[in-house]
Amino acid sequence: MFRQDTEKALHFGIDAVSREMKSNMFVLLHTTSYIFGVAGDDVQTFTYIHSKEMNVLEKYVDMFRDLGIKMAVTDRVYEQVKNEAKSRYIGFVKDGDFVFKIYEILDVYPAKERLRKIDLQLRFQKALNLFYQSDFYLARNTFSEVLKECPTDAVAKWYLFLCESYLNGNE
Numbered sequence: 001m002f003r004q005d006t007e008k009a010l011h012f013g014i015d016a017v018s019r020e021m022k023s024n025m026f027v028l029l030h031t032t033s034y035i036f037g038v039a040g041d042d043v044q045t046f047t048y049i050h051s052k053e054m055n056v057l058e059k060y061v062d063m064f065r066d067l068g069i070k071m072a073v074t075d076r077v078y079e080q081v082k083n084e085a086k087s088r089y090i091g092f093v094k095d096g097d098f099v100f101k102i103y104e105i106l107d108v109y110p111a112k113e114r115l116r117k118i119d120l121q122l123r124f125q126k127a128l129n130l131f132y133q134s135d136f137y138l139a140r141n142t143f144s145e146v147l148k149e150c151p152t153d154a155v156a157k158w159y160l161f162l163c164e165s166y167l168n169g170n171e
Contacts, residue, residue, distance in 0.1 A: 006081055007084055009077075013027040014085065018107075026064055026069060028057060028071075029073040030077060035049070036049050056095040060093050064102075067154045067155055070109065073102075073105060074100045074102060075100060075101035086106040086107050086118055087105050089101060089125065090103065090128070104155065113150070116149060117153060120146050120149055124153075127139050127145075131143075131162070136163040143157075147160060
């Protein structure tokens with residue numbers, strides 16, 4: 001949709017999600033090469049877009065939505081818009097040769113929730129680093145601290161449950 005202007009795409013997404021906060025809307029911004037075409041006959045035609053990267057990312061859309069994330073961007077988009085919106089790194093997606101760092105856009109949330117997440121960003125990142133270093137005990141405690149101050153942070157809650165699962169021997 002926004003071939004050359006990533007910042008416009010970001011602001012379009014923020015505006016769309018902000019207007020529909022009560023809905024289950026989720027926006028993922030990603031930039032990629034793709035194949036676009038039209039197939040059909042003289043009676044009926046269909047357009048299509050094909051991208052191997054989007055085939056990977058679409059597997060995670062429902063999970064992101066279920067986590068309560070309203071808007072996220074991949075690392076390639078983040079590098080282009082990091083000064084345009086408040087965001088936080090929330091993890092990565094890996095599938096075969098594809099690895100995408102995922103950043104949650106915080107500007108879509110109501111002011112109170114957004115400010116809490118921004119204030120807790122360093123603690124959240126510390127917990128995330130501990131998690132990815134497999135220090136699930138300290139990560140769990142740090143995610144718990146984040147949740148005490150921001151109980152609506154579904155991403156922190158998800159990581160807390162993952163920590164509990166690993167500490168209980170489940171993988």
